[in-house]
Amino acid sequence: MGAEEDKKLIIDTLKCKTLKTKFYLKDFNNMFPDRSPREVSKLVNKMVAEGLLEYWSSGSTTMIGLKGAGIQHETEDCKE
């Protein structure tokens, strides 16, 4: 698969998940069982730099989701 196809696979897979908006890096590794985790993390980090994905951090753990999905800065101070 080419880089664009890989990105599409990630985006399509994340869009299918309706209950969750943030994912562990491991979830991305599972999308590419034949690739090394290092390659996958580089791809994910590239997609963050391109504005397709974004990080969420608790301080100790980092999760990754589609850019704009789930709770964002603008909505943090809104009542749920």
Add this chain to the structure above:
Amino acid sequence: MAKRKTPMLDELEKGKWPSFVSDIRQEAEWRNQTDVDLQTPKEVCDDLLDLLELSLKDQEGHWKHGGVAGVFGYGGGVIGRYCDQPEQFPAIKDFHTLRVNQPSSYFYKTEFLRQMCELWERRGSGITNMHGSTGDIILLGTTTPQLEEVFWELTHNLNQDLGGSGSNLRSPNCCIGKSRCEFACYDTQEACRNFTMEYQDELHRPSFGYKFKMKFDGCPNGCVASIARSDMSVIGTWKDDIRIDQEAVRAYVGGEFKPDGGAHAGRDWGPFDIVKEVIDLCPTHCMGWNGNKLGINNKECNRCMHCINTMPRALRIGTETGASILFGAKAPILEGAQLSTLTIPFMPMEEPFNELKELIEKIWDWWSEEGRSRERLGELMQRKGFAKFLEVCEVKPDPRMIKEPRSNPYIFWKEADIPGGWERDIKDFRKRHQK
């Protein structure tokens, strides 16, 4: 001052100990009076104190769990903090933490500290934590629009980078090393800087399933406590014998030199007793004193450092120095606190540290492949077993890796290791063994 009454916080200012409440109040007062062009709300410290009082009253925290906050290109160094009572405390509705990569061994110029404090009072809350457990300079509390501004000024004006947070390599940390300490067995500052620069990508962008810490202790005294606090502990050690200056030993015994460099001088402990205070305290009983000469059976020495610490003018570390490499320490998460496990008894520590880098990269690959989300390396080692870990490291088992015989065995034979495999001819066996 706080906008409301804070009786519980007032209690935290009583007594003889320094109080963080007093410190925050001092900063709040300064912010209310200053003519500096503050880029964050003037009332941040007031609101912070009021929120803390509310948390103590409610007996629950009022911070949300993490958030989407960061600076462009980085996946670490910024920890999103949002208050769950933004209407009551608008000045701290977003109050993000920044981790700034500390210089090795915390050597600062006062000029740098002034610049950093000025920046943080102007663009943040003015509250810092010097330093966090991982070693970083912690800047506590700024708003989202200020994150990029602080980052720009830190990197361009102060020549300082953000540290690690989240599922990244955390900022490597080291003891004071050869710059001030005669016990240092390798240059910890050089190692710390070299690894920090080599692994910039892992430090700034999440590459793992969870955090990974590395710490560099120059000797087994372990001043950065790497054995308890890091996934990879690099602890200085030596291969040859402890160097003994017999004349200086006699000078300690004669009272000419004070033991422990003159520490414990608060009361009269009586004259120095080398047998009681050194020989009998040796954990491996490898020392002897005949009234004139000190002897050490170096093969039995387990590098506890007690004798060297007590008589530093008489005893010195050996000359063939390097480091022991241990893996897998962590604070309690799943199964309680765990110290790191000795994996490489001795490794020379010379720049560019390629041997150690090759090892760590093998381990990272395995951890990324086999580790679960939020599983520390030490937990994976426990789950898969030390034998598997050694296989990954391509290291042979060594008696120095186990604490004592039969207490923590991990060596299992594989069929390929046995001549003829597991299959045996039962008739042939019965020729030699009756039923």
